Amino acid sequence: xxxxxxxxxxxxxxxxxxxxxxxxxxxxxxxxxxxxxxxxxxxxxxxxxxxxxxxxxxxxxxxxxxxxxxxxxxxxxxxxxxxxxxxxxxxxxxxxxxxxxxxxxxxxxxxxxxxxxxxxxxxxxxxxxxxxxxxxxxxxxxxxxxxxxxxxxxxxxxxxxxxxxxxxxxxxxxxxxxxxxxxxxxxxxxxxxxxxxxxxxxxxxxxxxxxxxxxxxxxxxxxxxxxxxxxxxxxxxxxxxxxxxxxxxxxxxxxxxxxxxxxxxxxxxxxxxxxxxxxxxxxxxxxxxxxxxxxxxxxxxxxxxxxxxxxxxxxxxxxxxxxxxx
Ligand SMILES: Nc1ncnc2c1ncn2[C@@H]1O[C@H](COP(=O)(O)OP(=O)(O)O)[C@@H](O)[C@H]1O
Ligand code: SF4
Ligand SMILES: [Mg+2]
Numbered sequence: 001x002x003x004x005x006x007x008x009x010x011x012x013x014x015x016x017x018x019x020x021x022x023x024x025x026x027x028x029x030x031x032x033x034x035x036x037x038x039x040x041x042x043x044x045x046x047x048x049x050x051x052x053x054x055x056x057x058x059x060x061x062x063x064x065x066x067x068x069x070x071x072x073x074x075x076x077x078x079x080x081x082x083x084x085x086x087x088x089x090x091x092x093x094x095x096x097x098x099x100x101x102x103x104x105x106x107x108x109x110x111x112x113x114x115x116x117x118x119x120x121x122x123x124x125x126x127x128x129x130x131x132x133x134x135x136x137x138x139x140x141x142x143x144x145x146x147x148x149x150x151x152x153x154x155x156x157x158x159x160x161x162x163x164x165x166x167x168x169x170x171x172x173x174x175x176x177x178x179x180x181x182x183x184x185x186x187x188x189x190x191x192x193x194x195x196x197x198x199x200x201x202x203x204x205x206x207x208x209x210x211x212x213x214x215x216x217x218x219x220x221x222x223x224x225x226x227x228x229x230x231x232x233x234x235x236x237x238x239x240x241x242x243x244x245x246x247x248x249x250x251x252x253x254x255x256x257x258x259x260x261x262x263x264x265x266x267x268x269x270x271x272x273x274x275x276x277x278x279x280x281x282x283x284x285x286x287x288x289x290x291x292x293x294x295x296x297x298x299x300x301x302x303x304x305x306x307x308x309x310x311x312x313x314x315x316x317x318x319x320x321x322x323x324x325x326x
Contacts, residue, residue, distance in 0.1 A: 003035035003071075004205045005059055005173055010034070010068035012054050012229075016278060024278040028054045029229045031068070033304075036173070041199060041206040043216035043237065045252065046226035047274060052209045055226070056175040059207065060092050061085060072173065090120045093171040095195075097178040099162030103150040109161050110146025116169040135164040139194050156187035160194060167198065174199070177209045192219065213256045217241055222310070225249045228277055228285040231304055235311030244324060245313040247290050284315070292317050 010032040016023030029051040036042050044052050057063045059070055061077040070077040072088055080088065093116070096102045103112055113135055114128040123131065133143040139160035150158060159179060166174055176195060180188040196219055199206050210216050216223055217237055224234040225248065233246040244250045251270050270289045275281055281288050283298040290297065296316060304314040315321075 002038055004038045004040075004073055005034075005036040005207075006069075006071040007032055007034040007055070007059060008069045008071070010055070010058060010070065011066045012051075012058055012063065013066045026277050027229055027280055028277060029058065029065075030280075032226075032229075032231055034059075034224060034231070034234075036205045036207060038172070038205055039203045040222065041208055041220045043220035043223040044207055044209045044226060045211060045213060045216055045223060047211065047252075049274065049277065050226045051229035051277075052226060053177055054229075056094065056177050056207060056209055059173075060094055060175055061089065062094075086120075090116070090122075090169045091171050092173045092175070093166035093169065095159075095162050095166045095174060095176040095179045098182045099158040100150060100155075102162065103158065105150050108147055108149060109153075112150075113146070113161065113165045113168055115165065120169055122169060131168065132164075135168055138167065138198060139164045154187070155183050156191050159183060159191050163191075163195060163198065167202070171204070173205045173207075175207045175209070178211070179208075180215075181210070181212070188215075195219070213241065213253060225252065228274060228280050230285055230301075231314065232286065233311075233313040234304070235308075239308065239311050242324075243311075245307050245311070245318045245321070246286075246315045247292050247317075247321065248286050249313075250321075250324065251289075251291075286315075292321060 010029060012029040013025040013027055015025055032055060044055060046052055058065050061070065065078060072092065075084060075088060077085065077088065110132045113132050117123055117128050117131060132146050136143060136145055141157065141160055153161065179195065180191050183191060192215060208216065208220055220237050222235065223237045223240050225232045225246065227248050232248045233240060233244065240249065241253065244253055272289055275288055283300055284302050287293045287297040302314040302316045304312045306312050307318065
């Protein structure tokens with residue numbers, strides 16, 4: 001599959017926000033290689049603070065990387081000039097976790113959905129209204145909703161508006177950053193169904209950021225597992241979830257309640273909190289919490305080696321782990 005979006009050696013360090021003057025930088029993302037094919041949905045999972053949102057923003061060119069490259073459809077975002085970036089921005093959009101904070105409470109939603117069309121001067125004003133109606137229909141809303149204000153909608157409807165807004169410019173790559181985690185469980189499935197349907201119908205490439213593995217399983221072709229800003233494991237979703245080959249992926253999976261009580265998984269409890277990204281452990285960054293750690297794990301960063309086609313794990317003991325309990 002041809003990659004639409006590619007990240008190579010991507011790293012992002014933030015200056016420390018602490019009061020200590022010579023505080024260490026936050027190593028939010030370190031040496032990440034990632035590619036998303038045309039029409040492909042890739043899940044990005046990991047605990048809070050593991051660097052998921054930062055990767056999403058880097059891929060969209062919203063923040064510059066500290067090192068590495070991002071290539072969209074053959075064009076390097078890091079080296080692109082302002083005009084090229086503007087042209088590419090139209091093709092990449094984001095759906096935020098909390099649509100309320102990204103919508104202006106004082107403006108009707110119709111014009112807000114059309115913002116991208118106006119910014120990129122994609123069509124004359126009178127055609128925009130038609131396009132807004134079409135977008136509203138695509139996310140299961142009515143034309144009359146265009147004249148209402150954000151507070152007149154439920155959380156689920158507001159996220160539908162967030163999706164409509166992201167799709168207005170006809171992007172081919174969308175980052176959805178935990179798009180349903182702020183919603184009631186009862187409406188999460190409906191909003192996910194809208195997203196899943198649109199991504200197939202419009203042939204979108206999707207980076208779906210989530211900490212909910214069952215949701216990733218239902219929506220994504222591939223999954224990338226992140227810990228402290230590094231990729232621990234990646235591969236076809238079904239393979240990674242059925243045969244997790246990194247101790248961290250196993251721990252994440254065991255923390256996910258199984259729907260089938262007979263097959264309820266043995267819980268692997270992780271000791272302690274994640275280490276600070278300002279001071280990550282040497283060698284394997286997971287070693288301070290790994291149940292299988294040995295002294296050699298401190299010696300070097302484990303390479304992300306292939307286990308089977310397209311399925312990789314960064315663990316020196318990946319072939320020695322006990323079978324996954326079912
Ligand atoms: N603008 C910023 N300035 C300083 N630190 C940041 C900034 N944005 C994110 N971070 C830090 O980078 C790390 C990764 O954050 P983030 O990408 O938001 O993780 P996630 O989305 O997985 O929860 C965290 O330690 C976070 O505190
Ligand atoms: S390299 Fe060592 S510490 Fe890291 S995941 Fe593998 S066994 Fe655990
Ligand atoms: Mg986040």
